[in-house]
Amino acid sequence: MKAIQVSAPGDADALQYVDVPMPVAKENEVLVRVEAIGVNYIDVYHRTGLYKLPLPFIPGSEAAGVIEETSERVAWAFLSGTYAEYAAVPREKLVPLPPDVDVRTAAASMLQGMTAHYLVTSTYPLAAGSTALVHAAAGGVGGILVQMAKQRGARVFATASTSKLDIVRELGADVVIDYTIDDFAEVIFRETEQRGVDVVYDSVGRTTFDRSLDVLATRGMLVLFGQSSGVVPPIDPTRFAKKSTFFSRPTLGAYTVTRDELLWRSRDLFESIRSGEVRIRIDRELPLRDAAQAHRLLESRATTGKLVLVP
Ligand code: NDP
Numbered sequence: 001m002k003a004i005q006v007s008a009p010g011d012a013d014a015l016q017y018v019d020v021p022m023p024v025a026k027e028n029e030v031l032v033r034v035e036a037i038g039v040n041y042i043d044v045y046h047r048t049g050l051y052k053l054p055l056p057f058i059p060g061s062e063a064a065g066v067i068e069e070t071s072e073r074v075a076w077a078f079l080s081g082t083y084a085e086y087a088a089v090p091r092e093k094l095v096p097l098p099p100d101v102d103v104r105t106a107a108a109s110m111l112q113g114m115t116a117h118y119l120v121t122s123t124y125p126l127a128a129g130s131t132a133l134v135h136a137a138a139g140g141v142g143g144i145l146v147q148m149a150k151q152r153g154a155r156v157f158a159t160a161s162t163s164k165l166d167i168v169r170e171l172g173a174d175v176v177i178d179y180t181i182d183d184f185a186e187v188i189f190r191e192t193e194q195r196g197v198d199v200v201y202d203s204v205g206r207t208t209f210d211r212s213l214d215v216l217a218t219r220g221m222l223v224l225f226g227q228s229s230g231v232v233p234p235i236d237p238t239r240f241a242k243k244s245t246f247f248s249r250p251t252l253g254a255y256t257v258t259r260d261e262l263l264w265r266s267r268d269l270f271e272s273i274r275s276g277e278v279r280i281r282i283d284r285e286l287p288l289r290d291a292a293q294a295h296r297l298l299e300s301r302a303t304t305g306k307l308v309l310v311p
Contacts, residue, residue, distance in 0.1 A: 001019070001020060001021075001022050001084060001085040001086050002017065002018070002019060002020075002084070002085050002288065002289070002311065003017075003018065003019075003020045003058050003083060003084035003085065003288075004016065004017055004018075004058060004059060004060070004083035004084070004288065004291045005018050005020060005056050005057070005058055006046070006047055006053075006055065006056060006057055006058075006059055007055060007056040008055065009047065009048055009049030009055075010047070010048070011048075012047070012292040012293075012295040012296045012299070013292060014047055015047065015059070015083075015291045015292040015295060017288070017289040017291070020058070020084070022086055023081075023084075023086055023087060023088040024088060025088040026088065028090055028091055028092070029088045029089060029090050029091065030067050030068070030069065030070075030088070030089060030091055030094070031067070031068045031069070031086060031087075031088055032063075032065045032066065032067055032068065032074060032076075032086065032087050032088075032089050032094075033065050033066050033067075033068055033085070033086055034063045034064075034065040034082060034084060034085055034086060034087055034311050035063075035064060035065040035066065035103040035104075035107075035310070035311070036063065036064050036065070036103045036104045036106070036107035036108070036308055036309070036310055037060055037062065037063045037082050037083055037107055037288065037308065037309040037310070037311070038061075038062035038063065038077075038082075038107045038108055038109075038110065038111055038112075038306060038307075038308060038309075039060075039291075039294045039295070039298060039306070039307035039308065039309060040061050040062060040111050040112065040140065041140075041203075041226060041228055041298065042061050042111075043059050043060055043061060043083075043295070044295055044298060044299060046059050046061075046080065047059055047295065050231075053080060057080065057081070058080070058081040058082075058083055058084050059080065059081075059082075059083050059291075060080065060081060060082030060083035060084070060309075061077060061078055061079065061080055061082060061111060062075075062076070062077040062078070062082055062107060062110050062111040063075065063076065063082035063087065063107050064076075064097065064103040064104070064106035064107040064110070065087075065103060067094075068086075072096060073096070073097040073103065074089075074094040074095060074096055074097060075094070075095050075097055075103070075106035075107060075110050075266075076089055076093050076094050076095065076110065077110040077111035077114060077252070078111060078252050078253055078256065079093055083288060083291055083309065084288075084311070085288075085311045092259050093262070095110070095262065095263065095266040097270075098270050098274065100274060101270050101273060101274065104282065104285070104308055104310075105273065105280055105282075106270075107308055108280050108282050108305075108306040108308050109144070109269060109273060109280045109306075110266065110269070111252065112140040112141040112144055112306065113144050113266075113269040113273075113278070113280070114252060114255075114256065114262075114265040114266060114269060115141050115144075115225070115252050116141055116144040116145040116147075116148045117148060117265045117268055117269055118250070118252065118255035118256075118265065119145060119201055119223060119225065119250070120145065120148045120149055120152055120154075121268075122255055123221075123223050123225075123248055123250050123255075124198070124199040124201075124221045124223060124248075126149055126152040126153070126154040126199070127152060127153060127154075128152070128153030128154075129153065129154075129155070130149075130152070130153070130154040130155070130198050130199070131154065131155045131157070131192065131195075131197040131198050131199075131217070132149050132154045132155070132156055132157070132197060132198065132199045132200075132201065133156075133157040133158070133159070133184070133188065133197045133199070133200040133201065133202075133212070133215065134146050134149065134156060134157070134158045134159070134173070134201050135158075135159045135179070135200075135201065135202050135203060135204045135208050135212070136159065136160060136203055136204050136228060137158035137159060137160050137164075137168045137171065137173060137176075138160040138161075138164035138165075138167045138168050138171075138304040138305070139160075139203070139228075139303070139304070139305075140303075140305060140306050141203055141225075141226070142158070142160075142203065143167070143168075143171055143281055143304070143305055144278060144280070145201055146158050146168065146171045146172060146173050147171055147172060147272075147277065147278045147279065148272070148278060150171075150172045150173075151272065151277055151278070155174050156172070156173045156174050156175075157173070157174065157175045157177065157184070157187075157188050157191070157197060158171075158173035158175070158176055158177070159176075159177045159178070159179035159184050159208075160176070160177075160178070160179070161178065161179070161180045161301060162178050162180055162181065164304050165178055167281075167304050167305075171279075175187065175188070175191055179208065183211065184208075184211060184215065185211040185212075185214050185215040188215050189215065192217075195217050196215050196216050196217040196218075196220060197215060197216060197217060197220060198216075198217055198220050198221070199216075199220060199221045199222075199223060200212040200213075200215065200216060200220070200221075200222050200223065201223050201225065202222065202223065202224050202225070202226075203225050203226030203227075203228060204226070204227070204228050204229045205224065205226060205227030205228065205229050205230055205231060205232050206227060206229045206230035206231060206232055206233075207229040207230070208229070209224065209232045209235075212224075213239065213240075213245065216243055216245055217243070218243045218244060219243065219244050219245070219246070220243065220245060220246070221245070221246040221247070221248060222245060222246070222247050222248070223248050223249075223250065224247070224248070224249050225249070225250055225251075280305070280306065281304065281305030281306065282305060282306050282307075282308055283297075283303045283304055283305045283306055283307055284303075284307060284308075285307075285308045285309070285310055286307065286308070286309055286310070287309070287310055287311075288309045288310060288311045290309075291309055294307045294309060
């Protein structure tokens with residue numbers, strides 16, 4: 001079968017389109033014909049070696065397709081090896097697709113959608129009247145996060161780079177800030193009578209971290225869940241003392257521990273998509289062989305919403 005393989009960590013050229021043997025399903029696994037693959041920033045971290053996988057490996061953390069044996073339509077996330085025509089997947093990690101959710105939407109939403117879901121329901125549960133700041137709000141996770149935060153009645157402050165601001169407004173954010181020009185903390189203090197926000201969901205990392213910490217209200221929570229601008233340097237914990245700040249560095253794996261939790265989050269997500277409360281924005285679809293191009297787009301901040309690869 002055709003697949004993308006990484007033999008040595010590196011830039012996007014490390015993603016090689018090659019022939020590899022068909023995967024063989026072990027006990028408790030099934031063979032899935034992959035029909036659509038979601039591209040995620042974590043795939044970049046695997047490729048560069050920031051998050052290490054044994055070499056050589058097939059990258060990719062999310063896909064949807066059809067179980068060969070039973071023709072069931074399924075999707076899965078947070079398991080590596082999806083940049084391929086087929087994958088052997090543990091049955092317990094597969095989520096059945098409702099009839100009216102197509103494979104492309106599923107592949108475009110599982111990982112980022114369940115991430116947004118655990119952030120707003122479990123890491124810092126939002127309620128009517130909560131105030132939240134979402135960075136990179138035109139991005140994959142960010143775009144869904146804004147919509148789910150609004151669904152729960154929060155007042156949402158959202159940042160993005162200049163050309164993406166209209167998209168963030170359309171998503172329903174209350175205050176939209178160009179963080180490449182304005183100091184987002186200053187804007188938020190002005191808008192909140194100097195109080196700050198209850199929670200910052202920060203996936204940008206290095207360039208936003210310090211001001212994210214500053215802009216929290218007393219006993220607020222800083223949720224650092226990614227680092228698209230680079231890794232945050234070590235931090236002195238006494239910095240959290242000034243406002244009794246809570247700090248979390250969560251991952252999806254810890255919020256889909258049991259099969260029940262996985263099904264709950266995916267069901268909620270698909271329900272929000274079917275009802276139209278959450279819209280999944282697919283930036284563009286590319287053939288699997290162009291995975292390197294997809295990574296270049298993502299890393300150069302050229303995307304809004306999701307990139308999907310099609311085998
Ligand atoms: P995005 O679609 O959000 O793409 C990244 C965005 O980050 C860019 O479009 C850009 O938006 C912004 N950005 C700011 N500075 C930079 C920079 N220097 N280089 C590149 N991008 C920059 O990606 P994802 O939604 O896939 O992922 C976002 C982050 O969330 C990643 O760090 C990812 O690893 C993390 N994540 C964490 C999970 C978890 O459970 N912990 C699960 C899923 C994702 P703009 O142009 O508006 O600044």
